[in-house]
Amino acid sequence: MLEELKEKVYRANLKLVEYGLVVLTWGNVSEIDREKGLFVIKPSGVPYEKMTADDMVVMDLNGNKVEGKLNPSSDTPTHLELYKNFDSIGGIVHTHSSWACSWAQAGCDIPAYGTTHADFANGAIPCARGLTEDEVNGEYELNTGKVIVEEFNNRGIKPNECPAVLVSRHGPFTWGKDAFNAVDNALILEEVAKMASRTQRIACMYDDAAIGIEQYLLDKHYQRKHGKNAYYGQTNRG
Numbered sequence: 001m002l003e004e005l006k007e008k009v010y011r012a013n014l015k016l017v018e019y020g021l022v023v024l025t026w027g028n029v030s031e032i033d034r035e036k037g038l039f040v041i042k043p044s045g046v047p048y049e050k051m052t053a054d055d056m057v058v059m060d061l062n063g064n065k066v067e068g069k070l071n072p073s074s075d076t077p078t079h080l081e082l083y084k085n086f087d088s089i090g091g092i093v094h095t096h097s098s099w100a101c102s103w104a105q106a107g108c109d110i111p112a113y114g115t116t117h118a119d120f121a122n123g124a125i126p127c128a129r130g131l132t133e134d135e136v137n138g139e140y141e142l143n144t145g146k147v148i149v150e151e152f153n154n155r156g157i158k159p160n161e162c163p164a165v166l167v168s169r170h171g172p173f174t175w176g177k178d179a180f181n182a183v184d185n186a187l188i189l190e191e192v193a194k195m196a197s198r199t200q201r202i203a204c205m206y207d208d209a210a211i212g213i214e215q216y217l218l219d220k221h222y223q224r225k226h227g228k229n230a231y232y233g234q235t236n237r238g
Contacts, residue, residue: 001067002040002058005033009040010053012179016095017048019187027095028073031179032083034090037061041079043070074141081145082175086152086159091179093186096171099193103127104166110192112213113199117192118221119232122161125189126151130168148173161226164189 012029016022025048030041040056057068063080065072073079079092103110103125110125112118117125128151135143148165151157163185164174174189176182203209225232 002033002036002038003053005031005040006056006058007053009042009056009179010051012091012093012183013042013051014048015180015183016093016186019183021095021097021183021186021190022048023096027093028075028079029091029093029179029183030073030076030079031091031182032089034087038066039079039083041076042073043068044073046070075144077139077142078145078148078173081142081149082173085145085149086175088160089163089175089182090177091175091182093174093179093182094171095186095190097186097190097193099190099197100166100172101170102197103193104171105169107168110166110189110196111211112218113196113211114213115217115221116195118213118218119225120185120188120192121164122218122222122226123157125162125164125166125192126155126157127166127168130170144170161222 009029009031016027021027025045028042030039032039037060039059041059043055043057046055055070057070057072058066059072059076060066061084063077075094082092104127107127109127112124128147131143131147144167147167151165152159159175163176164172166172172189174182174185176185199211203211224230
């Protein structure tokens with residue numbers, strides 16, 4: 001079942017290792033087939049070097065395992081909650097990449113400081129609130145997804161305009177049109193987080209430093225790549 005999608009999700013998970021976004025088993029990728037109402041996700045705690053495409057787990061949107069000999073990722077309820085609430089996304093990634101995690105552990109948004117960030121997201125990368133003790137001791141992974149959805153709803157952020165979030169004291173989640181796009185966004189987020197950290201450190205050396213991208217410049221860079229009149233890249237590839 002969904003053999004091509006299992007192969008794709010398997011290869012997307014290996015990209016996390018290739019890009020240096022995970023150590024040990026600290027990460028997972030999934031992709032959804034909206035027509036079938038099923039998604040494929042990495043199995044829990046299996047080392048990347050020992051994984052195969054056959055190890056990928058097929059889940060339905062009620063949280064039931066449809067196919068797979070192994071347990072799905074422990075973060076499966078978070079992925080499920082995002083798929084159910086963000087119907088424009090097709091793939092999800094969770095990592096503990098160090099620069100993005102550092103911002104999450106500080107409980108801080110990643111501010112938009114320059115055009116690299118603006119090419120990626122239409123504003124700051126939000127850091128969702130930390131979970132309460134009851135939320136942690138209850139359905140922790142499900143509540144993590146609920147907190148992310150809550151943050152985007154409260155701020156009026158569209159998930160297709162900001163393909164990333166941090167969860168306070170935890171780490172980053174990214175998404176995209178499919179699994180590979182979500183992995184690319186995880187890589188971009190890590191670079192943006194690194195740049196923002198360095199920008200703040202440099203700015204602290206100068207009393208008159210003014211950091212933070214101008215709104216008109218952010219708008220220009222975001223719209224030229226993602227807007228209805230976008231002109232970045234090639235429109236016709238014969």
